[in-house]
Amino acid sequence: MSLQTTMEQIREYDRFSARPVTEEQVLSLLDEAVWAPNHHMREPWRFIWIAKDYRDKLGETLAKNEQSQLLALIQEAAACLIVAAPVPSDEREAKDDFAAACCLVQNLQILAAASGIGMSWHLPMRFENETFCSATELQPNERFVGVLGFGYFEDHWTSKLEKRSVRIDIW
Amino acid sequence: MNRLTTPAHRIVEDASSAHSEQASFSSTTEAVQEVARIIRERRTIRSFAKRAISGKELANLLDLAAQSVLLEHEPEALRFIICASEQGKRKAGAAIMDAYSSQGLYRWMPGKFIQAMAERVAKIPAIVAVIRRELADDASNDRQLAAASAIVHSFTLLAWERKLGLVWNTEPIVEHAALTTGIGLAADERLICLLYIGEFDKMPKSKRRTAAQEKWTVLGKQQDKEGHA
Numbered sequence: 001m002s003l004q005t006t007m008e009q010i011r012e013y014d015r016f017s018a019r020p021v022t023e024e025q026v027l028s029l030l031d032e033a034v035w036a037p038n039h040h041m042r043e044p045w046r047f048i049w050i051a052k053d054y055r056d057k058l059g060e061t062l063a064k065n066e067q068s069q070l071l072a073l074i075q076e077a078a079a080c081l082i083v084a085a086p087v088p089s090d091e092r093e094a095k096d097d098f099a100a101a102c103c104l105v106q107n108l109q110i111l112a113a114a115s116g117i118g119m120s121w122h123l124p125m126r127f128e129n130e131t132f133c134s135a136t137e138l139q140p141n142e143r144f145v146g147v148l149g150f151g152y153f154e155d156h157w158t159s160k161l162e163k164r165s166v167r168i169d170i171w
Numbered sequence: 172m173n174r175l176t177t178p179a180h181r182i183v184e185d186a187s188s189a190h191s192e193q194a195s196f197s198s199t200t201e202a203v204q205e206v207a208r209i210i211r212e213r214r215t216i217r218s219f220a221k222r223a224i225s226g227k228e229l230a231n232l233l234d235l236a237a238q239s240v241l242l243e244h245e246p247e248a249l250r251f252i253i254c255a256s257e258q259g260k261r262k263a264g265a266a267i268m269d270a271y272s273s274q275g276l277y278r279w280m281p282g283k284f285i286q287a288m289a290e291r292v293a294k295i296p297a298i299v300a301v302i303r304r305e306l307a308d309d310a311s312n313d314r315q316l317a318a319a320s321a322i323v324h325s326f327t328l329l330a331w332e333r334k335l336g337l338v339w340n341t342e343p344i345v346e347h348a349a350l351t352t353g354i355g356l357a358a359d360e361r362l363i364c365l366l367y368i369g370e371f372d373k374m375p376k377s378k379r380r381t382a383a384q385e386k387w388t389v390l391g392k393q394q395d396k397e398g399h400a
Contacts, residue, residue: 001202003209003332007239007325023389030383032207036324037215037339041378046386054391095316096341102320107210109241110325114202121242123317125310137390145317146242164246166237166322170226171252171259 003110010109011118013077013151021079021117021150023049029115033107036100044097045104045145048082048136055080061131070122070147077120077149083108084142101145112150120149209328214377216336219369224297224335226255229368232333233299236325244318245311248304252354255297263300264292266353267365270344296369305359319363336371339364 030047038044050058055074062071074080085101087094105121112119124144126133138144233251254263268289272280292298301323303315327337344350345362356362 001205003206003328004235006202006206007235007329010239010241012241027383027387029203032203032210034380034383035211035213037213037327043381043386047383047388049387049389051389051391058390092341092343098313098316099320099339099341102317103324106240106321106324109239109321110206110328111203111210114199114206116199119241123242123314125313128310137388164237164240166233166246167250168230168233169250169252170230171254171256171262 001114006110006114009153010113011153012120013073013118013149014153015072015076015151017078017152017154019078019152019154021152023051023079025115025117026079026081026150029108029111032111033104036104036107038100038103039093039096042086042093042097042100044085045101046084046086046142048084050074050080050082050136058132058135061129061135067124067129070124073120073122073147073149077151079150081148081150082136083145083148084136084138085145087141087143098143098145105146105148108148116153117150118153122147122149209331211377212374213328213331214336214375215338216369216371216375217338217367218371218373219294219296219336219367220372221294222296222370224255224368224370226253226259226297228333229253229255229297229299229330232329233322233326236322236329239325240318240321242314242318242321244314245306246318248306248315249319249322250302250304250360252300252302253297254299260293260295260298263298263354264289264295266350267292267298267344269353270347270350273349274344274347295367297367299366299368300354301363301366302356302360303363304357305361316363323364323366330368334370335368337366337368339366 026049034043034045059071059074062074064071083101083105085097088097109119109121123146124132126138126143230253233253237246254260268285271288272285301319303312303319306312306315323339330337341364345364351360351362
């Protein structure tokens with residue numbers, strides 16, 4: 001199966017799937033995802049696995065109406081992983097590191113799709129909720145790159161992805 | 172907080188052998204392996220074969236790449252300019268050289284150096300400008316940056332599958348007015364990066380990567396290791 005076919009199968013996690021996605025599975029996909037481009041091999045990322053028994057505690061830090069999608073992900077997704085990136089003092093380095101960590105998350109999205117697993121990607125900002133940051137043990141010199149939810153696609157479930165049109169000019 | 176106890180700084184040179192025993196969890200192993208192969212093979216390519224590239228082909232790849240990013244963002248506030256025709260590349264090349272020659276360090280470079288650089292830029296088979304429109308708040312702008320990075324990466328992998336390599340240019344010139352006005356950006360548009368794209372003849376060597384487990388923290392009690400459905 002080509003990369004293109006896999007990419008066309010990319011979906012968000014299936015909230016109705018009962019099949020578990022394990023820590024080992026996510027680690028194994030991550031070991032492929034770490035081959036993301038990054039400047040000077042800084043490998044600017046860190047992974048925080050949110051175990052099942054920590055979900056409620058983390059969910060309590062989120063407001064029901066303002067962050068309902070993020071809350072649903074943390075409460076319901078078969079697996080939940082946070083990707084954090086360091087924020088170096090140099091602004092350009094910080095931008096490059098953030099972009100590199102985003103490439104890693106996108107690798108994970110593609111690898112998950114190839115495994116029949118959907119992934120949702122949320123990107124909360126530190127200033128939006130400090131309590132949430134503390135609960136995830138995000139360090140002062142770090143930022144979120146993604147709060148990710150995983151779950152198998154089930155056969156009965158077909159999500160309709162809205163078409164995202166970006167403007168492309170050809171010169 | 173638990174940390175998995177593996178020796179610190181253990182580097183995996185070839186994780187495909189290290190993890191082959193874990194690759195059996197899914198019936199779609201073959202698809203994963205194919206995707207993983209492309210992800211692992213991809214390199215930054217800075218020197219290109221002379222062959223021309225079709226702008227339309229790049230546009231199709233970009234369009235598919237844009238569909239592959241699920242982070243919430245505003246797609247209509249992202250824009251790409253693909254310069255693949257001689258005329259288009261000349262326009263972009265001139266704007267890039269204007270930015271270099273009026274900026275910092277390069278202002279003091281001899282004309283010969285600038286000329287050599289201009290020739291190198293002119294030989295790049297295709298240049299893509301990645302542009303975002305400035306949105307009202309920092310959070311939205313950061314999400315646009317994140318989404319744009321992910322789109323560019325998906326595009327990079329799709330291009331790699333077709334033997335096309337690229338390099339991201341995020342040098343300070345991407346913010347230089349000579350460049351942004353030269354390629355006709357509106358006042359509220361920002362150039363995120365330039366991509367230099369072409370077929371590659373030589374593939375640079377791979378560098379080692381740190382295993383994910385070295386950067387792994389668990390919050391809460393570790394999950395049971397069952398669940399191989």
